[in-house]
Amino acid sequence: MSHKELQRVSAAAMVALLLVSLALVGCASELSGESYLYVAVPLTGDMASRGQEIAGGVRLRADEVNRAGGILGKRVVVRTLDDGGDGDTAVEAAQQVSAAVRKGEPVLGVVGHYNSGATGPALDKVYKDLDIVVVTPGSSNATLTQKGYTRFFRVVSTDDIQGPVDARKVLSLGWKRIAVLHTDNLYATGLASAFTDELKRRGVEPIVDIEMKYNNVGAYLRELQGNVDKTLALSPDGIFFAGDYPEGIPLLESLRTAGYQGGFMTGDSVMEYEFIDTLGSKAEGAFISNIQPEMAAAATESWKSAYRSLEKRSPGMDSITGYAAAQVLLEGIKQANTLRGAAVADSLRKLELKTPVGDWSADAKGDMRVRKIYLFQVRGGVFEQVGEER
Template sequence: MKSSARPAVLLLVLMASLFLSACGGVQEPTKGEVVVYVAAPLSGFQANGGQTVLGGARLAAAKINRAGGLLGYSVTVKGLDDQSDSDVALDVAAQIEQAVGQGERVLGVIGHLNSGQTLAAMEVYKDLPLVIITPTASEVSLTQKGYDNFFRVNANDTTQARVDAQFLVEQVGARRVAVIFNDDPYGQGLGQLMASELQALGAEVVISLQVAVEQSTFANEIPQIVAANPDAVFYGGYEVETPYLRLELVEAGLSVPFLATDGAFLAATIDEAGTAAEGMYVSAFGPQPQAAVDATWIKEYQAVEYRNPDTYSINGFAALQVLAEGVRQAASLDAAQVADAIRGLSNFETPIGALSFDAEGDLEEPKIYIFQVQDGGWVQVYP
């Protein structure tokens, strides 16, 4: 595999050079630069998710700069690695705070990927003259803390749990559901919300189990789940746990419908679970990039990133789109004015849909999609 990697990369670089050189009508920004930080896991078990967000933001910046920038300023995207660790996320936030204090013209932060890291970092960001837009963090309380500079371009966990429960009960026909979740604030919140939603629909939660983030073996949990005799399994967690849980359930003979949450909506889930992934479901905040954008967008992404887009590429792209539109509408780089302008956006078009925000920074019309693994790939089955 190593022998084929270099030619593939060189080919993408060549394609990128040719594509960028063919772009016409470039207008050069003239006033200097504004910085947008992308704070996400760029290494470790969630690196792929963070890298795809970063790639989407980089493409958005490239397109903005080709069109003349923002108010004459070029947009520079800088990635900071939070390693999916809340303590590291605080360090990242402190670095950004220091940059602002030293006079760097920072417009905002796209991040963090996960709710736990976002909750930690917002304790710093809330007092900075910045706009914060998370591409994926869904924990409900993030928009209930009175932050006036925080937004998200994805549905929250209340919406996700409601749609997931409705799908299992009304579409799949589940009546006895095992609710499993990881010990991250994201997983815990989803587990609690899902149990409530299922019970409200008349379904029984036959077992509720918490597992650890990054857990990859489930020898203690599998017998308990099997003994509960569920007719469906829900898992609230990440790609790093999901495929192994699914695989061990199938190996134990429990091949009932399995629905995981957005944290598992990555190609790696299918790769790691192998044939056991077939038939499983995931919920997601948006469509697949290949269904949401055209071939030109994908070529532009490859020109910036030298690889194909993945699940969260369009989330990172949309987050920076929203931030940039806030600047345009405010005709200012002032964070408070930009935040007010974002709250005033109405059906702003992005690859993940037409977005409008409420006073707390949540989407007014959040959407959840359900995908199923069919023939080794994700296929949208709901709505």
């Protein structure tokens, strides 16, 4: 190669390198600053594992969006808030979001809260006055979308669908003497009521309805044996429990230890892998309904790998709902091309999106248009799906 040819090749290489550098600089300059996606979930207390799973799913979706160029030219930064699964603490968390909005910070919206008893007060006292969208990854109490809030959405089904499905299931199993036990939070009382109403509609009256403490495991455990004794004295052939896994696990443990071999059914907030890990063979045969598909079956292997790479741990049951909630919210902002909550909400009502929890679209109230209930039974140490209803 001659000296002149070498010069031409070198010049061409320099131009190519310069173009690549400019392209990289251009991509970086497109992300001019940060925008903030809040995640308000229980990060401490009895329900902390659920909150951590949700936050991990949100972070994964934010990471994917940032790699693809961010949202409205800004990098998505996830800010987590601990609501402790408690209504008062949830309001305090929501007030931190409100403060950020008042300061003029670019707030994308909120993924939260997990518990219906936390979401309700936060909506009533704070979010209703903010022009931002809130997408819950887990709150299923039906009344939340019956209050006229136009910027609130869900990525899960609701108790008024789940309760009747559960009631029909236990009746199909031949249960006649049915005991209903539940904790005293909004989620559990709503699910228990929907379950009981369907039983009564079909001519069956529960033999007992016992309400127990929520979010106070110490008090719950002190009263547990008495509640178990009271229930078993009535010789039920089936027990339905509405509550969360910190209460559901010791309940079934106590029932089996006392010699109860009858049927047991519970809802989505007990469907945690810890339920099987802790109870072992005592969990066998238990039926569980869920307002979302099981993570292990619904998520792809590449999705699970990406989650582990980012979070340095395996995804949990609610990692997919956190991801889906963030996916829905960020796609709504992208389609609306603005952070104004009213406009984002309008775009969400026109949106059809594939998510890890299934095909998502919303009705006028913010509920999913197609609300499925997934039925599982513990078999061989795993949650085996045994049905699906709408």
